[in-house]
Amino acid sequence: MQKMILLVEDEAAIAEPLQYALKRENWQVLWFTTAIDALNALAQQKFDFIILDVGLPDMDGFELCRKIRQHWQTPLLFLTARNDEIERIIGIEIGADDYCGKPFSPREIISRIKAIWRRMELTAANGQHPDKLTQTQATESHEKIIEFSPWYADLNRYQIKYHGQLLQLTRYEAGLLLFLLKHPEQVFSRIQLMQQVWEHPDHSLERTVDTHIKSLRQKLKLVSDDEPITTHRGLGYSLKR
Structure with a gap:
């Protein structure tokens, strides 16, 4: 089954090339620029991965992550332009699986997504019913x-x-x-x-x-x-x- 990625990023200059690279991996991508649209999409369908920008126009990315984790455990990666060490740690603490600082290459994002999926598959395999x-x-x-x-x-x-x-x-x-x-x-x-x-x-x-x-x-x-x-x-x- 084709993987479905939720991309939440309000800057088209960042989202468009990333969306293109993700689709070249034969993944489906739904791109939204606001937190409310992302939450509505999550309520309507299942996603295999979430890429979330910290700086959104209608809601702080950290707050959106908290809301997501109240209902969904979908693996999540933060995109952040902030270099503050504490904020990066907070992102991991509230439920992100990884983060990537801007600027970044789409290839790095893809590599991180695949690494997280490999870890999840290994955990699931180790957790088989006896x-x-x-x-x-x-x-x-x-x-x-x-x-x-x-x-x-x-x-x-x-x-x-x-x-x-x-x-x-x-x-x-x-x-x-x-x-x-x-x-x-x-x-x-x-x-x-x-x-x-x-x-x-x-x-x-x-x-x-x-x-x-x-x-x-x-x-x-x-x-x-x-x-x-x-x-x-x-x-x-x-x-x-």
Whole structure:
């Protein structure tokens, strides 16, 4: 089935060449210049990807992203002319899967879209129902359970329980925690964590790791007063066992 892309960008000089490049990939593209039109389109049909400009005439792109995430989990990439590190981090925190700064090449956008889809396909494949697993896959699935007190992680379903409570984590929070769970007591630098969890570590910011660790700690604190993630000043982070 042909992929359907929702493009929300109010500058024709940016949207038109990007739309052309996306269509050359044999993807359908619906282009809108306002947030309200984008929301109406989302309510009427299913999209496989959303490309969203931060600066829209009728609504801030971040606010639109929040509204989208209330109803849809469609993968989303921000286009932004802003170089403020905090705003880029906010974009990821409120539910964006990636961001790309202006100016950009359409080829870079296409590469990022394909990388996100590959990750989603891998996650879906790992989350197959046990009844549908082959014998080899069933054997491998036992190796995808991490269990030591107070943790239980099912890598097949991308689920993590802490003190018996299922955690509601963002993709990057879950990715960070799963990697640390696989290597308890080992110290990893921010760069090492980015290389393991982020699709485009070269384009990400080291401070992004700190932000996600902070939000992860806050969610763990709601379950227990324990502090399982240790900060090693000047070195990075580790998980207690």
